Amino acid sequence: MNVFRGVSATLRKVCSTLTGATGLAIVALVLLCAVFAPWVATHNPDALDVMNRFKAPSGGHWLGTDHLGRDLYSRMVHGASVAMLVAISSIAIALGIGTALGILAAYLPSRSERFVLIVFDVISSFPSLVLALAIVAVFGPSLLIVVLIVAITLIPHFGRVARSQVLTLKSAPFLEAERILGASWGRMVLHHVLPNILGPLVILASMDIPVVISIEAGLSFLGLGVRPPLASWGTLIQDGYQYLSQSWVPVVVSSVALGLATLGFTLFGEALRDAVDPRIGRDH
Secondary structure, eight states: OHHHHHHHHHHHHHHTSHHHHHHHHHHHHHHHHHHTHHHHOSSOTTOOOGGGTTOOSOSSSTTOBOTTOOBHHHHHHHHHHHHHHHHHHHHHHHHHHHHHHHHHHHHSOHHHHHHHHHHHHHHHHSOHHHHHHHHHHHHOOOHHHHHHHHHHHHHHHHHHHHHHHHHHHTTOHHHHHHHHTTOOHHHHIIIIIHHHHHHHHHHHHHHHHHHHHHHHHHHHHTTSSSOTTSOOHHHHHHHHHHTTTTOSHHHHHHHHHHHHHHHHHHHHHHHHHHHHOHHHHHHO
């Protein structure tokens, strides 16, 4: 019950500002489309109807059709499912591995800690696109590859934050008391360290969602992400760009969907940070 009350209070703080309420509304809309895509969509997103290619928006096709006669509205809705699947999966993997490595680094001897930090630096030195090209060259493009690429690039991000939080916390008096009472390292980490550092990490994860959505769209646009006929906002933009001289609707529809999703999650992440971070709250 305390958890639900805390979440409810945080959401009320988020909605207390115009930007926070706007971001939450957009996030809720995107999640609704992603989770209930088969019911929200009006057509099969992969159904071909070449005789009705580049059809203008109408009652039968709310946003028109693409170069193969596929319903743009349905493909845009299913694109939200792909974007959320990649974002949530990759961030969950990166959050789990990065947090574990960050906590471990904070408790390891200095030489071992430096090794973990060097691994973080090596991963961070590779741009996402270069890493994607290398991995796709070996395994080929797929949704799983996109998730792994994004997760790998985000691991140092969470690892460094987790390490810095643990270094600040591990000399706290209540942890010293637990240590004196004979609590094991695992118990202290699971019951005291992790709950105290999880808040900033969750906020960081929420602010990384728009970044992941953009990365997935960019990789799919370049042909390094999801494979056709699976709908993705990046592939929708790529398909529309190839036939831009015949119809501008596919590019505009997919670009607006991508822009609104990244804007909504950015506004929500910033509002959530302001609502949870007590230092920012005092500054206001």
